[in-house]
Amino acid sequence: MNKKKIINTLETIATYLELKGENPFKISAFRKAAAALENDPRSIEEIEDVTKIKGIGKGTAAVIHDLLETGESSDLTSLKEEVPAGLPLLLKIPGLGGKKIAKLYQELGVDSADSLKAACESGKVGELAGFGKKTVEKLLKELETFGQRSERHPIWQLEENVKEINAVLEAIEEIERFSVAGSFRRVAETSKDIDFIIASAQPLVVKDKLLAALSYTEIVAAGDTKISVILAGDDAANADFRIVTDAEYPTALHHFTGSKEHNVRMRQIAKERDEKISEYGVEQPDGSVLTFETEKAFFNHFDLPFIPPTLRAGHTEFERHADIPHLVTLADIRSDLHMHTTWSDGAHTVREMGEALIERGYDYAVITDHSHYLKVANGLTPERLEQQKEEIYAFNHAHPEFHLLRGTEMDILPDGSLDFSDDVMSSLDFVIASIHSSFSQPQEQIMERLHTALKNPHVDMIAHPTGRVIHQRDGYNPDMAQLIAWAKEYGKILELNANPYRLDLCVEHLEMAAKAGVPVAINTDAHAIEQLRYMDIGTKYAQKAWLYKDMIVNTWSFEKFMDFLNNK
């Protein structure tokens, strides 16, 4: 039995219970059980007694056993008989929750978006107690776009929005400090909306200036301290703003950074000490409210070190916080091993990239333009690769304090061969091998291609090992356990591609690589100078897999890195 199916079943039961208007704590018990199972690192076969896991008791364990024995959950089956199949979908309509949907169904027989629309138009919804004119108007409006807007947006789509909003907020002088919060700050792969926390003594002025400067299509809510809009643009995201006083800012930022599970744990910790956490501070037993200068001071108050937003998942961060000082941070990074220049499909020259790398404070880096198979990217022939050498040597001559290495991002061809000969590869300092074609081959064939690359002594690293693009394509589905085993056997590096649209390897795979002792490189794959900043996203993403600095090759000194290449 697939653990994922068990988790999904528990969550689905929670959804159905919600539509029945069940006790909210019972509903959340099923969600907690699902989360507890998901956070447990063991496979379902490895777990002897599920009730030993905190959050799983008699009821939820019965569902799990049912699934393990019959492949189905009889509880879910009977819920599905009671609750029409169309109702769970209606939960996605903003403003509708379980109780309202239950009422609409029981009183009016509403069981789909279409029947809801008809009931709204006929005026029947407006006559229900608790529903009024505005609710009907809002529902009809939501129904127009129902099913068209994405629920979650990949962070590479939201990055632009965040940059624009940052610029808007920078320009408002009444703002003392502000920050993006929410899943974007935690560097989640996808995000439902964008949250900002703003410190200001003049919230109303800030609200007016903010709404005047933002480009939005709709105001969802605009109170004295909370503003929510749908941003302009196709498939646009929501942006939420909270305005608090400067004293409240650190606790508000913490609160709205989440995750929800992390906050629940923090509040439990506070409660054990007779304290109460809210976004405005920490309430003491005598009713007074403590505030803090910084998030760090807030954590310290609870005898915890500063927990980076990336780690705030609500499970291991409270037990493993002694490891936090070992985790990789942007400040540890001394090089970037994957980037493109105008020689292939990059926007800047070797010299421009090199100067930008020095500007970032790195000690060394590798220029890795595409190889000739990739014609759409103007990939380099062995001859052009040779010509590029002059430019790289000239740069090194002009910057003796820095080491710009010669490399390539070489294609692994569909037939399993490599795009350069051993001779060409051996003339380079660093060879990346990667797949850019024939993604749909069967797994054995994909693995065959990767194996050829990994066992070649001149290849140093596999880039973006799964080829996924978040929310767009799944990649070529390699057998990751096998790939990691080969990387270990042949002494190769696996990449964490820091481009926010890739983030490949993903957290789960990074954890596997770390467990196997395979070195990882965090690279930007920059095609322009401004993409070198993706290193920040990459190091934060690596923290989510609890990767130590020592495991990351580009935190090593130039000497250590060269030693590794020469002795691998």
Add this chain to the structure above:
DNA sequence: GCCGTTTTCGGCCCGACTGTTTTCAGTCG
């Protein structure tokens, strides 16, 4: 439904906003 070194019953994180109310329920994060 889950949990328990004050507990096997009575809690379960906390607050803003909206729309419907006439003091609050529902939704959302």
